[in-house]
Amino acid sequence: MTTLTPAAAADRTGVSLDTLRYYEREGLIGPIRRTAGGRREYTENDVFWIGLVTCFREAGLGIGDLREFVAILRAEHSPQERVAFLRERRGALEQRVAALCRAMEILDGKISYYS
Amino acid sequence: MTTLTPAAAADRTGVSLDTLRYYEREGLIGPIRRTAGGRREYTENDVFWIGLVTCFREAGLGIGDLREFVAILRAEHSPQERVAFLRERRGALEQRVAALCRAMEILDGKISYYS
C-alpha cells in the first residue's frame, strides 16, 4: 500500500505539519504508523480522515467536539448512542446556519438600502 | 428619552457588562453617553446596535470585521464602497454556510448508516 511522507500529507490535505502533529496528539486523527526510524507514514485512509476533520473544523466544530466525534465512531457504542450524538451535532450546525442567515438578512437589508 | 443602566442593558441584550465595555473600547458600539458621575447610559438605539453586533458575532464575524463594518457604515464612504464591502461580507457568510452544509451532509451520511 502506498503511503505519504508528512510533507506530502500536508500538501495533499492543506493542513500544516504542525497542525497534523497537533491533531494526532489531540486524538483527532491516527495514531499514524511509523517507519523503523520513527517517521510518520500517512495512508490514503489517514488522508481521507484528515479531510473529514478539516471539513468539520471549517464548519466551526471545536477540537473537543471532534475528539468526542472520533471517540463515538470508534469505541463501542450502540447505534442509538451514535445516532443521538450525531443528531445533536447536526442540530447545532443547523443553529449556526440559522445565525448566518439572520446576519445575511441584515446585510441584504443594508445592501438594498445603499443600492 | 428613557435610558438604561449598564445592568439593564446587559440584561436586555444578553451581553455581559464586561463584554459591553470591551465592545465599546474596541469601537464596535458607542461611544455610550455618560451621566454627570461618569456612569454609562444606554439608549434604545444603543441596545438595537448591540443586537446587530451580537447577531454578527454569532454568525462568526471577528471583532476586526465588525470594527470595519461600523467604520464603513459611519464614516464617509460612497454607497459603492459600502455595497462592495457588504457584498464581500455576504459572500464570506455564504461560504460558511456551504462549509456547514458539507459537514451536515457527512453527518447525515453517518446517521443513515447507523439508523
Add this chain to the structure above:
DNA sequence: TCTTGACCTGGAGCGCGCTCCAGGTCCGAG
C-alpha cells in the same frame, strides 16, 4: 451621615487552536 451596592478604570489571566522553536535524529544523494 453612613452604608451598601452598582459602577468605574486599567490591566492581568484564560481557553482555544494553532504556530514556532531548540536541539536532536534519520537517511538519500554525492
Add this chain to the structure above:
DNA sequence: CTCGGACCTGGAGCGCGCTCCAGGTCAAGA
C-alpha cells in the same frame, strides 16, 4: 562517509475574545 534537508519531541509563544480582579467612585436608602 559526509552532508543537508526532512523529520522528530517537548515545550514556549501568540492572537482572539472575552473574563476577572483590585482599588477606587458614585448615589440611593436607612
